[in-house]
Amino acid sequence: MGSPHPKKHELVRAAVRLFAENGFDGTTTLRIAKAAGVTEPLIYYHFSNKDGLFTHILENAFADYFNRLDNLPTQTPKVFERIEAIIGLHMDIAMEKPEETYLIASTCPARLKNGAHVCTRLLNEARKRIVRYLSECIKEGIDRGEFAKVNIPQTVNVLVVLTQGILRQYALGLDQRRGMRKAAVDFCRRSLVV
Amino acid sequence: MGSPHPKKHELVRAAVRLFAENGFDGTTTLRIAKAAGVTEPLIYYHFSNKDGLFTHILENAFADYFNRLDNLPTQTPKVFERIEAIIGLHMDIAMEKPEETYLIASTCPARLKNGAHVCTRLLNEARKRIVRYLSECIKEGIDRGEFAKVNIPQTVNVLVVLTQGILRQYALGLDQRRGMRKAAVDFCRRSLVV
Amino acid sequence: MGSPHPKKHELVRAAVRLFAENGFDGTTTLRIAKAAGVTEPLIYYHFSNKDGLFTHILENAFADYFNRLDNLPTQTPKVFERIEAIIGLHMDIAMEKPEETYLIASTCPARLKNGAHVCTRLLNEARKRIVRYLSECIKEGIDRGEFAKVNIPQTVNVLVVLTQGILRQYALGLDQRRGMRKAAVDFCRRSLVV
């Protein structure tokens, strides 16, 4: 029993790696095909075009991401555990799917001015879910007296920057990642928990 | 008396804008020339090639950045003021030179796997200076009893992520920036200051 | 009992229409297959290749044309009736098989420099038969004293141009066709009949 479309799968694997390493415009369809051990036209047999292949990859990566975001805990003894969870989630993803994460971190920024682009659409969707989750967490933490009485939207904003910054840092491998999880969690705990 | 090379300046201005909007690979020399009101060969008269023009722009932008980083205060009544200063510096840059900042945020990530690239070199240099500055701040803050006794390198790491994340957020215009400065500063103060 | 090769027939029907509308080079095998509701390889099952399909269509169309040409009347009270007959034959064909006629009128001209091409071969064959028929008509018309004493080969030449020009005009739908038949017949009658 093999995978149903072995060559298609090879194409996607090669494309993820090359797009991540060289960006969308910096990756040619010929290089993708060669790296996958197939010929160029096969890309167009399985996908509408180069953009279609890119979109396919991105949507697959985000589908998993969205799924995980939706399954974050909403009932925990301590509210801060949920903050820990969402920070940890981002680190997990960066370690489990380094290439997809790198791909998003490296190719999407250049597309954000194009509001209709997949990158923009998916990143906005992700941000919306993160903001919703964090807002509820912080509100509940304050209500319960577990968190300091901070300005909710602004603090959420800072946490989003931190969360996504960590993802980028991990993906781009910008520096030592050892202890990053604990450091981030501690930093936030000291800032939030009374 | 006007600028010495008016057309060269036009070229750089056009290139900054176009590189920022469409990325390096997404910007053609022809479009740059047209936007600058000159012809393509002039690019090669003033710069070695397309890469040289890009490098010129990046180095100019970073020269100013480095200069500001080097002039951050090292003596302040409260150490936390220095943390405020470096956070503020990044926001100031993003507002004063939005196109250069956007350019860096959007085109550099796709080049970071190439260790020899200007982007990589300059970003690493910037990070080194930020890390050095923050390390000394936090060390002094702890020594003076102003900051909690945190793990220095790890906390610096978190602060770098936060600082650069804010820069990106501002540049890419990802969301409302109102109150961001205060929110970030407050978040850090609560986490650091005892 | 239905047709023996229903899908083959569908292929031919689709090909006739598409070749007529878009020319040979402007029609892809994929579009033919899709229009016929089958897949591309079936074309190669039923025909040697794209050229073979085209040739098949052309030969079929011409077989009917040749047949009609061979059955033109050779004994009529008035010789001019035969001229009327051949003019009428061309108009009938253009109306009965508009797509085949259009196909020939639109795709063959671009192939006539290639003496070995089916188009050239079939068109030459048709012209030969028309010339033979008309030559005999005019000769007999003159002998009988029904026609003016015109130069036979040259007059035949003019009639061929007229006959085929009418076919083209009808097929390409270049203008109003109402009254064309009568006009052409009258024009010729006045010119030929004493």
Next chain:
Amino acid sequence: MGSPHPKKHELVRAAVRLFAENGFDGTTTLRIAKAAGVTEPLIYYHFSNKDGLFTHILENAFADYFNRLDNLPTQTPKVFERIEAIIGLHMDIAMEKPEETYLIASTCPARLKNGAHVCTRLLNEARKRIVRYLSECIKEGIDRGEFAKVNIPQTVNVLVVLTQGILRQYALGLDQRRGMRKAAVDFCRRSLVV
């Protein structure tokens, strides 16, 4: 003193010949460039694209054609001389510019279903002028008592078919052209002049 754009001119010359011989779709830009002794990109330097080159050629050819049509005599002792003139004009063009004429005869038919195409536009324009000229001729011929009392629009129609058929015949070199002029003129004279 040479031509202002020698290589551009070579491109056009090569394109006229190749388009005429192989049709638009059957001619590749590479073959045009090679036949002109230049490289492919030069086509795109001088013209917008392959279509632009084709259009340029067609418009040039028709400009001359229109010019000649507009300069046909409108005052002649005998009206039939004007019929002779327009028949002769078409034969002259076919002999002076055989390649342009062949090009039009071979590539345009396949485009006539596309009402917006240059071919359609120019051919319709030409036909309009021919119809206008012939209509006036025949009307005047009848009024003067020089021509038989024929139905004007229908007779014009037949003459258009004949005129353009002759052009095609000449261009495509379909048969012996010797005596064609005299034959056509005689045929028409007998049919029209009382």
Next chain:
DNA sequence: CATGAATGAGCGTTCATTCAT
């Protein structure tokens, strides 16, 4: 009889770059 998967060859087009002027 019919298809899904795959390919070699080639196409129209663009790009960064050069060179004579």
Next chain:
DNA sequence: AATGAATGAACGCTCATTCAT
């Protein structure tokens, strides 16, 4: 300082065709 003309290399993509099933 600046340009018009030109090119080598490559790119995204399509096409007719094949082959195992």
